[in-house]
Amino acid sequence: MRTSSLRMFLVGGLLVAAGLALVVSGFASSSPDGLEKVAEDKGLLETARDHLFADGPLADYQVAGVHNERLSTGVSGLIGVLITFGLGMALFALVRGLRSRRNDSEPTRAP
Amino acid sequence: MHIPDGLINAYTSVGAGAVAAGGIGVSLRRAAQTLQERQAPLAGLVAAYIFAVQMLNFPVAAGTSGHLLGGVLAAVLVGPWAAAICVAVVLVVQSLLFADGGVTALGLNITNMAIVGVFGGWVVFQLLRRALPATRASVVASSGIAAGISVVLAACAFVLEYALGGTGGVSVGTVFAAMGGVHALIGIGEGVITALTVGVVLGVRPDLVHGAAHLQGPPLVLQGAPGRRRGEVG
Numbered sequence: 536m537r538t539s540s541l542r543m544f545l546v547g548g549l550l551v552a553a554g555l556a557l558v559v560s561g562f563a564s565s566s567p568d569g570l571e572k573v574a575e576d577k578g579l580l581e582t583a584r585d586h587l588f589a590d591g592p593l594a595d596y597q598v599a600g601v602h603n604e605r606l607s608t609g610v611s612g613l614i615g616v617l618i619t620f621g622l623g624m625a626l627f628a629l630v631r632g633l634r635s636r637r638n639d640s641e642p643t644r645a646p
Numbered sequence: 647m648h649i650p651d652g653l654i655n656a657y658t659s660v661g662a663g664a665v666a667a668g669g670i671g672v673s674l675r676r677a678a679q680t681l682q683e684r685q686a687p688l689a690g691l692v693a694a695y696i697f698a699v700q701m702l703n704f705p706v707a708a709g710t711s712g713h714l715l716g717g718v719l720a721a722v723l724v725g726p727w728a729a730a731i732c733v734a735v736v737l738v739v740q741s742l743l744f745a746d747g748g749v750t751a752l753g754l755n756i757t758n759m760a761i762v763g764v765f766g767g768w769v770v771f772q773l774l775r776r777a778l779p780a781t782r783a784s785v786v787a788s789s790g791i792a793a794g795i796s797v798v799l800a801a802c803a804f805v806l807e808y809a810l811g812g813t814g815g816v817s818v819g820t821v822f823a824a825m826g827g828v829h830a831l832i833g834i835g836e837g838v839i840t841a842l843t844v845g846v847v848l849g850v851r852p853d854l855v856h857g858a859a860h861l862q863g864p865p866l867v868l869q870g871a872p873g874r875r876r877g878e879v880g
Contacts, residue, residue, distance in 0.1 A: 541851075548695060549691060552694045555701070568713055569706070579813075581814065582653065588742065588749070594744065595746070615701075615743065622693070626731065627690050630674060630678045631678070
């Protein structure tokens with residue numbers, strides 16, 4: 536019972552994250568963040584270089600080819616949430632796996 | 647808070663890369679020892695949530711915005727070791743896929759946000775939590791305040807890196823004053839978002855909150871089982 540409610544929690548949490556990235560991100564402030572603003576104002580960006588992947592398909596939270604800015608940001612955010620979730624799940628499953636092998640006394644339960 | 651390429655020189659970037667690699671290496675090992683079964687998928691969710699909320703820049707002053715860093719939020723939910731990994735995963739995805747945060751500055755950004763932000767903030771959280779009564783409200787308040795302070799700590803880490811290897815011609819004092827002021831404001835937003843999120847998770851699944859394990863009654867197993875309920879078999 537607790538396991539299934541954990542699954543519900545994960546699905547709910549993922550929906551919240553996806554909704555924030557897909558919808559709310561389009562309404563976020565487009566002003567530079569604290570560090571960018573300081574770097575701009577103090578002239579630190581003179582030595583800054585363009586990002587290595589500035590031409591990537593998701594660069595600057597825009598999907599290449601999607602021209603509606605809000606939609607483009609939202610879709611890129613949704614892709615980012617799913618990639619981060621997948622990567623995180625895989626990595627932490629791997630981390631847990633390291634432990635199970637070391638610690639035989641703890642029985643593992645199917646998720 | 648993401649440093650672009652070229653702002654900090656190569657020596658300092660490589661040094662920060664070593665700090666980041668060491669910190670994440672230790673975190674991976676410690677997370678492998680301490681992370682509980684139900685926390686592993688939660689940690690994946692925490693990373694995804696931080697990615698999403700980092701996109702939500704909020705205005706803080708004229709022409710300036712701030713966004714969540716998420717280090718303390720992650721640490722309170724899944725513990726500091728897994729939290730450092732969560733934030734590092736977000737930073738890697740942002741840098742490699744979204745061109746946010748320089749690739750050569752990845753070590754600097756992981757050091758500031760995933761190491762200093764997480765562990766610095768976690769220490770503050772623990773101090774506050776112990777000083778306050780053992781209630782949910784204390785956990786929420788401690789999370790929020792520690793999160794706010796963690797932003798200023800991460801900003802200070804940037805100033806230190808600038809002092810060691812900044813390529814700009816501006817004095818360290820000037821950068822410190824500018825960074826400190828704006829990040830104190832951003833810290834308020836960080837604190838609010840962190841407290842709200844921790845409050846919601848405490849309301850729905852309090853057993854999932856690592857930083858509230860002391861409210862869950864005596865653990866069944868002595869080591870590495872915070873929050874395990876009486877009678878629940880691992």
